Each structure stands twice: as C-alpha cells, then as structure tokens.
Amino acid sequence: MSNERKKRIKSIDMLRGLVMVIMALDHVRDYFHYDAFFFDPSDITKTNVALFWTRFVTHFCAPVFVFLAGTSAFFVGQRRDKKSLASWLLKRGVWLVVAELTIIKLAWMFKLDYTTTLLQVIWVLGISMIFLAGFIYLPKKLTIVVSVLVILGHNLLDSYAPTGAVASGVWTFLHVFNIVSFGDFQIFVGYPMIPWIFVMPLGYYFGELYKSSVSQEYRLKKLWQLGLGLTLLFFVLRFINVYGDPYFWAPQETLGLTIASFFNITKYPPSLMYLLITIGPSILFLAVAEKWQGAFTQKFVTIGRVPMFFYIVHIYVIHLFAVFAALATGFSFSDMVIDLWITLQPQLQGYGFGLGIVYLIWIVLTIALYPICSWYDAYKTSNRDKWWLSYI
Template identity: 40%
Template sequence: MNVQPASARLTSIDALRGLVMVIMTLDHTRDFFSDAHFKPTDLQQTNVALFLTRWITHFCAPVFVFLAGASAFLWFARKGRNAPISGFLLKRGLLLLLLTCTVEAWSWNFLNDFRQVDGGVLWAIGWSMIVLAGLAKLPVVIVGLIGLTIVAGHNALDGIRAQDLGGFAPWWAILHTGEDVALGNGWSINPYYPLLPWIGVIALGFGFGSWLQRNEPGTPFKLIAAGTGLTLLFIALRYANVYGDPDPWQVQTTPAFTLLSFLNCHKYPPSLLYLSMTLGPALILLGLLHQKSLHLQHPLLLFGRTPLFFYLIHLYVIHGLAVGLAAITGGPVREIAGGGIWSPNLPADYGYGLASVYAIWLVVVVLMLRLCRGFERLKTANPHWIWMNYL
C-alpha cells in the first residue's frame, strides 16, 4: 500500500463524529423515555415530529462506520508505511465483539443473562474491522472499490431468503437478512445489523481516508460536491422506485406523509438509498467543517475523540436515569431495568412526550460532556495505560 506522509488528525472528522454521537444520544433517550411504544417510522401510527426525531438519527450508524474506515487509514498514514494496520484492526475488532457481548449487553438490559447476543452497531463495526484487517493488505484503491461495489450492489441480493439456503441460512441471516439465529440451550444471536453492507461502508471509508489525508487544495469544495452528487443520486433513484431499497415509497393521505414515505428507507440492512440519503449530507457537512477552526476543547471534538467511551457510558447514563426516574415517580422500575420500552410488561401509558424526551436528552449530553472531559484528563495524565488508547 502506498501512502504519503500523514498530516495531523483532521478535526473535521472528530467534529462530525461528535455531532452524530450527540444525535445518537437523542435516539437512545427516546428508547427509554418515550410514551410512543411503537416504531416511530411506522406511518400508520407515527406523527411528523416523532418520525423526524427518529429519522435524523439514521445518520449516526452510516457516518460512524464510514468514519471508522477513514480513521483507520488516517491512523495508518500517521504511523507510517510499516504500521501494523491489520493487527490494529484485528485487535480493535475483537475488543468490540467482546464489549458487545458483555458491557454493552448489560447496558441495554440490566437483567441480561448474556445468552442473547444483540448484533447492533458495535457488533457490525467489530466484524467489519476484522474483515478490513484482511482487506487492508490490498492496494487502498482496491479496498475502496470493493466497498463501493458492496454498497451499490448488495440490494441485488434482497431476493435471496435465508430459509431457502438450508445449512447456510444462519450465515446468510448474519450477513444480509438479519433473522434471529438459534444456537441451542437458550443461546441466540439477533444480528439486526447484518454485516455485508456495513463491511462495504467501512471499506469505502478506508478508501475515502486515503484521499482525505492528502488534503489537496479545494478539498472542502470537493467534499461538498461529492455529498451533493450522492444526495441527488438518492433523490433520483428513490423517485424512480426501481432499485436501491426493498421498500418503495408510496403516495400517502397528505403531502407531508408522502414525503415521510419517500424518506423512510430500509435500515436493517441499510439499503443503497439509506446510505446515500445519510452519507451524502454527511459529506456536505464534512466539507463545511473542513473550513472551520474549532477550539481543541469544543464539545463536538471532545466527543469525537472519545467515541467508544462515550458510546458505552451514555447507555448506562440514560438507562440509569430511566430507572431512577421510574423509582422516584412510582413507575415500573423492573420493566425499565429490563430493557426500557421494549419490555413486554411495560404499562401502555408509561413514558413521556417528545418535549420531555428532548429535555432529558440535553441533560444527558451535559453529563456526558463532564464525563468525557474527566476521561480525557485521566487518559492524558496516564499515557502508560495502553488499554485506554482503545477507548
């Protein structure tokens, strides 16, 4: 792999990553506090405000995985030609899988017995990094092209059903369709982030990182142009309803809900249109941030520099607040401790409206700001604690 000497870490990546993590916190706050016990994207039950509250958080996973790939290349470029990029990605991927089955599992469900592995975003990033550890041995252009091919082409496989594949069915569920996989004796995997498209996103991000680290003249304009082109591609393909998403949009009873149908793309697995709809505007924003000079302690930069710590801790903060509030108000403490609004025995009238959800979200963000600052100070004061570099 041929790389040029790397520049300092790009603050625009940290700022964008920090922004999507703040938005992600809104989604998880809604998960534990909302009085809407249904999918916010269900057009038969939702309203515009609730739909958009969920829709804006769709940006989080694609941007985070894409930037994980870009950051991996920037790490390699910064360390130099002989940097052990494959070993770095392999160890980090394995760590994320371990955290998925332990620390993250208990954060969602304080009563979890760990026999159900929820294959969410950490699961997807972990396996994607492990695959990228192998792909990184190839020329970076090839890695990027592999990623682009997967992202653009995986919807052509939508017609292949796991139940039609015999013994390969569990593997296809993990790779593309996302059905639960029973392992026996009460153990199971719920791979609701099927891996194939996410592998494509991280590989595409790795190739993107190669271009971004050169920081050529006109980079902000090129980022904005690329993001605009990708957004226009989404609009054109979505309007045509011919390829790129298994759920075609339909005319609804009002223009507003017709627009919501247009935006309501398939996330599990993420379709080509879902990824275009999210990564396009993200590239535009990255181009705008590329021109900004942010103070090193800006909250977005701080969150972007401590992503794994933020992710794991914010789940405990939100879940802990939800249990505490339920205890204070005489609410269903056991049900909230057992998984929030997904608990089957949660009272139908439990929860709070969107205004309250947004207020609690802001409280969580302020708490996370203080916690992340404390963590970064601890990390700076103890550079010999090598394990902290993985957080």
C-alpha cells in the same frame, strides 16, 4: 498540547461528536417515550411528522461511525507499516465484539443472561475492522470497486431466502435483520455484515483526502463533489422508486407524511438509499465544517475525540435514569431489566413521556455528560503511555 492532538482533523472529530449527541437522542427516545412501546416511529401508518424526523435524523449515526472508523484506521496506518496496522485492526475489532457482548450488553439490559444476545453497531464496527485488516492487503482499486459494487447491488439480494437452518442462519449474519436460534439460545442480529463491512474500506481510502500532501482547496473540491454526488443520486433513485430500498415511497394523506414516506428508508440492513442519504450529507458537512471555529463547535470536537467512552457511559446513564423514571411513575426495577430490547417489553406499555419531555431529558443528559467527556479526553491525552486507553 501533544503532537497527536495537533494532527487530529477537527472537522472529522466534530462530525463524529455531533452524531454521538444525535445518537443519544434516539436512545433517550427508546427509554423514555410513551409511544415507543406501541409502534415504530418509522411506521407511516402510525407515526407523526415530528416523531418521524426525530427518528430519521438519528439514521446518520451508524454510517458515520463505520465510515469514519475506516478513516481513522487510515490515519493510524500513516504511522505504522501494513503488518502493524493489520494487527491493530484485528485487536481492536476483537475488543469491540467482546465489548458488545459484555459491558455494552449489560448497559442495554442490566443483566448478563446469554440466552439472548444482541449484535448491534459496536459488533459490526468490530467485525468490519477485522475484515479491513485483510482488505488493506488487496489492491486499492479492487477494494474500492468491490465495495462500491456491493453497496450498489446488495438490495438485489433482499428477497433471497436460503432453505435449511444452517444456510438460513449464516445468511442472517450476512444480510438479514433477524434472530438466529441455537436451542435455548438466540442471537438477535441487528446489524448483519453486508454491506457494513464494505462501507469501512471506502472510509479508509477517503482518508487520503486528509494527507498533508493534499491541498485544502483540492480536498474541499472533492468533498463537495462526493457529497453532492451521493446526495443527488439518492434523490434521483428515490424519485424513480424502482430500486435501492426494500420499500417504495407512496403518497400519503398529508404532504408531511408523503415527504416522510419518501425519506422512510431501511436501516436493517442499510439499503443503498439509506447509505446515500446519510453518507452524502455527512461528507458535505465535512466540507462546510472544515473552517469552523468556536467554543460551541469545540464541544462536539471534544466528544468526537472520545466516542467509545461516550457511547458506553451514555447507555448506562440513560438506562439508570429510566429506572428512576419508571419507579417514580409506578413501575418496578424489574420492568427495566430487559430481555431483548427496551421497546419490546410488554410490561412497560403505559410507561413514558411525551416527545417534548424526551427532548428535555436528552438536552439535560448531554450537557451533564460533556464535563465527563472533557475530563476523559484530557486524561487520555496526558496518559498516552497507558495502552488500554486506546481501546476506550
């Protein structure tokens, strides 16, 4: 076993692997669930409790990706000087943006028509790394204070709408879930930069808790304090119901839907409520999982060691299996060639399966992907001399 492998933090890899597997559930739902082509699972007026929570649990994925990417950058920085780390962040950030626009776009759409481009989580990971390359040169306290203030206050900008095509386009890239058009071309900004680019620096300095000079007792204490503090802040602010998310919760016809309304927080862009209820419990998970051992949890560790590989492969596999499912149920291959997003394809209304089948497909695909991830993890560990492996 290599020294680098020994130095990896198992609980962090475990959390990353767990959210990767949960993420796959959301994408299986997109490509296989009958109702996905008719309404959003977070629409309280149309959803049901099981479907809502199937969607809600996947909210943990993007914040954990971005936050822990910052933590991983901190670990890389322990082996490099600041200039070398900044260079690494810039190169990796550019690569992720390019990957979003090419191999990942192809996986989602099964075509490379650039009249429509999607900017999703890999794009925002890349752009956040590019910004982090600059943030690491700023004083630590300044970076933390600015990042916290932006995350706490960015919902004050929810109603801001600049006039003019240029200003509106720039603001969309910064803080609006929308489409920017350039003649016949359009860019769907699914993940605007604010507040994501300020989440990663907090993850970066979070990595200090895992330095060898920090005792486990102290680290666990801080993990519990941070995790509980963020989670409790969510419940307090959400109960008050005056700030932190563009949409307030309200009593519904049933208790189950009322609870769903309470937890129905905004992801695009991520509201303060969204970040509190995802990052807080994730930090609590790190506290609980630090001493976990066993064959089952090790499987999540393995997947968490190769997150980019899993991300790319799982989209291609899900989309390919969806093609087979469509063909088997009377639809054509062209119906699965996507223009913008799978659930927005009107020709697919009537295609799909019940939620139970969606879960079954997710379990089978996850089990099938594990041996591939295990092989790639072993291959990557045994071939550290191949520089390109660090990018996948």
